[in-house]
Amino acid sequence: MSEESNAPSAAILIIGNEVLSGRVQDANVNFIAKKLVAHGIRLREVRVVPDIEKEIVDAVNALRSRFSYVFSTGGIGPTHDDITAQSMATAFGVPLIVHPEAKKRLEAYYGDQITPARLLMARTPEGAVLIDNPSTIAPGFRFENVFVMAGVPSIMQAMFDSFIDGLAGGPAILSRTVLCKIPESLIAEELGELAQNFSDVDIGSYPSFRVGNIGLALVVRGVDEKRLDEATKALAKLVQTHGGDPKIE
Amino acid sequence: MSEESNAPSAAILIIGNEVLSGRVQDANVNFIAKKLVAHGIRLREVRVVPDIEKEIVDAVNALRSRFSYVFSTGGIGPTHDDITAQSMATAFGVPLIVHPEAKKRLEAYYGDQITPARLLMARTPEGAVLIDNPSTIAPGFRFENVFVMAGVPSIMQAMFDSFIDGLAGGPAILSRTVLCKIPESLIAEELGELAQNFSDVDIGSYPSFRVGNIGLALVVRGVDEKRLDEATKALAKLVQTHGGDPKIE
Numbered sequence: 101m102s103e104e105s106n107a108p109s110a111a112i113l114i115i116g117n118e119v120l121s122g123r124v125q126d127a128n129v130n131f132i133a134k135k136l137v138a139h140g141i142r143l144r145e146v147r148v149v150p151d152i153e154k155e156i157v158d159a160v161n162a163l164r165s166r167f168s169y170v171f172s173t174g175g176i177g178p179t180h181d182d183i184t185a186q187s188m189a190t191a192f193g194v195p196l197i198v199h200p201e202a203k204k205r206l207e208a209y210y211g212d213q214i215t216p217a218r219l220l221m222a223r224t225p226e227g228a229v230l231i232d233n234p235s236t237i238a239p240g241f242r243f244e245n246v247f248v249m250a251g252v253p254s255i256m257q258a259m260f261d262s263f264i265d266g267l268a269g270g271p272a273i274l275s276r277t278v279l280c281k282i283p284e285s286l287i288a289e290e291l292g293e294l295a296q297n298f299s300d301v302d303i304g305s306y307p308s309f310r311v312g313n314i315g316l317a318l319v320v321r322g323v324d325e326k327r328l329d330e331a332t333k334a335l336a337k338l339v340q341t342h343g344g345d346p347k348i349e
Numbered sequence: 350m351s352e353e354s355n356a357p358s359a360a361i362l363i364i365g366n367e368v369l370s371g372r373v374q375d376a377n378v379n380f381i382a383k384k385l386v387a388h389g390i391r392l393r394e395v396r397v398v399p400d401i402e403k404e405i406v407d408a409v410n411a412l413r414s415r416f417s418y419v420f421s422t423g424g425i426g427p428t429h430d431d432i433t434a435q436s437m438a439t440a441f442g443v444p445l446i447v448h449p450e451a452k453k454r455l456e457a458y459y460g461d462q463i464t465p466a467r468l469l470m471a472r473t474p475e476g477a478v479l480i481d482n483p484s485t486i487a488p489g490f491r492f493e494n495v496f497v498m499a500g501v502p503s504i505m506q507a508m509f510d511s512f513i514d515g516l517a518g519g520p521a522i523l524s525r526t527v528l529c530k531i532p533e534s535l536i537a538e539e540l541g542e543l544a545q546n547f548s549d550v551d552i553g554s555y556p557s558f559r560v561g562n563i564g565l566a567l568v569v570r571g572v573d574e575k576r577l578d579e580a581t582k583a584l585a586k587l588v589q590t591h592g593g594d595p596k597i598e
Contacts, residue, residue: 119378120393120394121382122379122382122385122392129374129397130371130374133368133369144369144404146369146395148395155394178533178537179541180544180545182554235558236558252557255558275370285464288429288464295430296429304366304367304430306367309501
């Protein structure tokens, strides 16, 4: 990556048997990834692990020491397979407690229908700060640089939006895309030279194939708008040289 | 997981700046996950890493030592950002060579339009076995328990289908789903007891929320059809006890 390396970095940890079993296709990574780009935070790794405490503990400890922020999704509900809060407490080496404010919110929401199972959703590692859940009340939580959210996309999104503006970011990562219909192998050598001349931006080459139609997206990413525009122009010219009809997006 | 632990396991390694940047939503994990379920192979972890050699090397070495199979996607094309073959050779501690059969295939396909860039797609770690690419010729490769495939979904799928039937699997993992519209917190305690009584199958609880509509999917997974049916019936009865109208899928 040619972007400045002191920009904040992030990892996503998906706690999800349902993703590993193929029952659902994860949608949370793409939502978070796009928001991080706009906020100038570099998403550097994603892991999906099963609902097994040791796997969650090992993954979150590996990620929180390497990256500025870790965003986890899944496993914070009231049922037997929701082991995220307990696993995070183990990972952080602190007790799992009933968070007084979370308990208050759940009691206010459920009234006389509060049950021990519903109160399980008030558990956090000791020292955690709540993340609001405007949708179904049961909160997520932040502990140091780890943000623990629900797995249901609509709830995760509401939680994420509630804190992202408060996080330190870097300059937004801008991108330009040059679309054409020529095979990438035709321009690969010249593209490599061009990428070297523009080593201060990232240039990616992404082919697609649909029923006999070749598509190619050349994507320029970086923080300097002027250099981005120069690289984009150079790419469009390279495509034209090879008889392609570049479209800039 | 209550499934037998000696069944073959697997991890997926997505090499993809385009997923981390949010440009595309990965579709390869869900395709592979579903196929592995049918084949009796347990998908235990997914990682997405950037197009950086050290990240790829560290991830593939961590995964190939822990799981029966590792399936990687992305980064095997002809352009400057395609560093998977080189990174895999580094991870395996063997030289990167031009694979004679791959070279032959590419020369036959491109004829007099063969170029040095196109021949880059013939590189594999020494000792690798080719994975056929019926779509665009440039092959993937297998090295020990690591399967290296293209990132473009249609090509990845063709590659995967070319070898999956030849891999040792276990008993297929079957599943039943009980759908209803009651909040999971209402049945959480009884569900936990039920899950303990059926500790030989996995029971997951997955809520959904769409514009005021609560949905709940109770998913039973395991290899013993009889126990699956018994657990499914018990779940349906539990839902009915709480005034829900269970639908079994």
